Amino acid sequence: MAVTLHTAALGTRLDRLPLSPFHRRLVVALAGMILFEWVETYAFAFVAPALREQWDMPLSTVAVVAGVGQLGAFAGGVLAGYLADRVGRRRTMLACVILYCVATVGCVLVQNPWQLIAARTATHLGAQGMAVVAIVVLTEFVPATARGRLQTYKVAIGSLGIPIAAWAGYFLVPQWTWGWRLVFGLGLFGVVFAVLIHRWVPESPRWLASRGRIAEADAIVRRVEVQCGVEFPVDGPPAPAMTASGPTETPDRPRISELWTGAHRRNFLVVTTMWVTGLLAYSAYNTWTPTLLAETGLDLDDTLLLSAALATAAPLGALAAVPLIDRWDRRRTQLVLGALSATALLLFSLVRAPALVLVLGCLVSLLFQMAVPFLQVYSAEIFPTRIRALGSGTANALSRIFNFAAPMLVAAVYAGTGYTAVFVLLAALSATGGLVAVRFGPRTTGVSLEATSTCHPASTRKEPHTP
Numbered sequence: 001m002a003v004t005l006h007t008a009a010l011g012t013r014l015d016r017l018p019l020s021p022f023h024r025r026l027v028v029a030l031a032g033m034i035l036f037e038w039v040e041t042y043a044f045a046f047v048a049p050a051l052r053e054q055w056d057m058p059l060s061t062v063a064v065v066a067g068v069g070q071l072g073a074f075a076g077g078v079l080a081g082y083l084a085d086r087v088g089r090r091r092t093m094l095a096c097v098i099l100y101c102v103a104t105v106g107c108v109l110v111q112n113p114w115q116l117i118a119a120r121t122a123t124h125l126g127a128q129g130m131a132v133v134a135i136v137v138l139t140e141f142v143p144a145t146a147r148g149r150l151q152t153y154k155v156a157i158g159s160l161g162i163p164i165a166a167w168a169g170y171f172l173v174p175q176w177t178w179g180w181r182l183v184f185g186l187g188l189f190g191v192v193f194a195v196l197i198h199r200w201v202p203e204s205p206r207w208l209a210s211r212g213r214i215a216e217a218d219a220i221v222r223r224v225e226v227q228c229g230v231e232f233p234v235d236g237p238p239a240p241a242m243t244a245s246g247p248t249e250t251p252d253r254p255r256i257s258e259l260w261t262g263a264h265r266r267n268f269l270v271v272t273t274m275w276v277t278g279l280l281a282y283s284a285y286n287t288w289t290p291t292l293l294a295e296t297g298l299d300l301d302d303t304l305l306l307s308a309a310l311a312t313a314a315p316l317g318a319l320a321a322v323p324l325i326d327r328w329d330r331r332r333t334q335l336v337l338g339a340l341s342a343t344a345l346l347l348f349s350l351v352r353a354p355a356l357v358l359v360l361g362c363l364v365s366l367l368f369q370m371a372v373p374f375l376q377v378y379s380a381e382i383f384p385t386r387i388r389a390l391g392s393g394t395a396n397a398l399s400r401i402f403n404f405a406a407p408m409l410v411a412a413v414y415a416g417t418g419y420t421a422v423f424v425l426l427a428a429l430s431a432t433g434g435l436v437a438v439r440f441g442p443r444t445t446g447v448s449l450e451a452t453s454t455c456h457p458a459s460t461r462k463e464p465h466t467p
Helices: 002-015 021-055 059-086 089-109 113-141 144-158 161-172 179-200 205-210 214-227 262-295 303-311 313-320 330-348 354-381 385-402 405-417 419-440
Strands: none
Touching: 002 205, 002 214, 021 059, 021 089, 021 113, 021 144, 021 161, 021 179, 021 214, 059 089, 059 113, 059 385, 089 113, 089 179, 113 144, 113 205, 113 354, 113 385, 144 313, 144 354, 161 179, 161 313, 205 214, 205 385, 262 330, 262 354, 262 385, 262 405, 262 419, 313 354, 330 354, 330 419, 354 385, 354 419, 405 419
């Protein structure tokens, strides 16, 4: 009980801080984790044609490389989520960055498909682990009234990884036989963000408090308060007595079984559904659209150029979410974005003129990316601190497993009912997440983390109290 009271008091102090250079540095450092996740996710699509030619790789091997990468991402999401709740956010994130950079070196040096499979599995594990913990860390530091906005800035910076991977593939891969190694080598810049994490990102005080380490949490909050220009911290209960053997309370270890039993099951199912349907639609759209357009007879001179142009809309979509994410109920805004995405996808399925394809294609990419920060912050807000990383990370990771079905599902729908039916399916998936959130999820906009993790949908229909 004492730990809960002290955690709430520390959370109140963090929520009342004005935004400062500390928060901006936090956003920049953590955005690097998202940026390299996107680079890693998209890079292979642009180097696969060159690898097929150089190594005489059949399509089945290409599919294995892509599929095993999703397995690595699944393992990274679950493992990093567990470790972040068990041993700490900062330590886990640094370990994931190191793994990612080492595995990137392996991707640059590989000599055959089987070495590439091993290296790509490790890079996906590290990249997904970085991204999962980065979402949680920013959520736990930022004041409730600006939580969504700063997450959106982080996503906007991080989503630059999509056009970076796309344009690097467009300019580098065709120029040299080893151009694909340069694209993989982009991941080595992750070392820069590892340094920034080490210098700028302290351990989460909320996590420390949830583990009974109140004195350490209080010291970090006081340092942040000084950096924010708060001379006299908000009064709160004194830190509990510390003994030579450690804190007076030792909470239970996080257990993955907590996610599908008891009080957290409903929230876990909500965010898992949102992640699975959202990523399935987004991934299928980005992966299959150029191929399906070619199948319909549309003459696009360079599919790499088309993909790069569509990818450029991603950061703009995240920026477009900034004025919305903290203004209205996140669940309802997510529902509206899903409805708009579904409408744009249906229109996209009806056009064939290249100009309209580019315009509607960029609109779909923009709307999909607008929804990303809503999903990221919401999935971290609705779990309590002690299982926040595990809950949001596992929900995210499960979407990677379900994403295995995307290629087969799209191929089956296209073969059975045609081109338009594929986009009807993607439109339905796009609208599902918001519907589920509005019907079953708690309201989180402007609400303290300590309150959102204990709320039920029925109790969150009223306007929340703003700290």
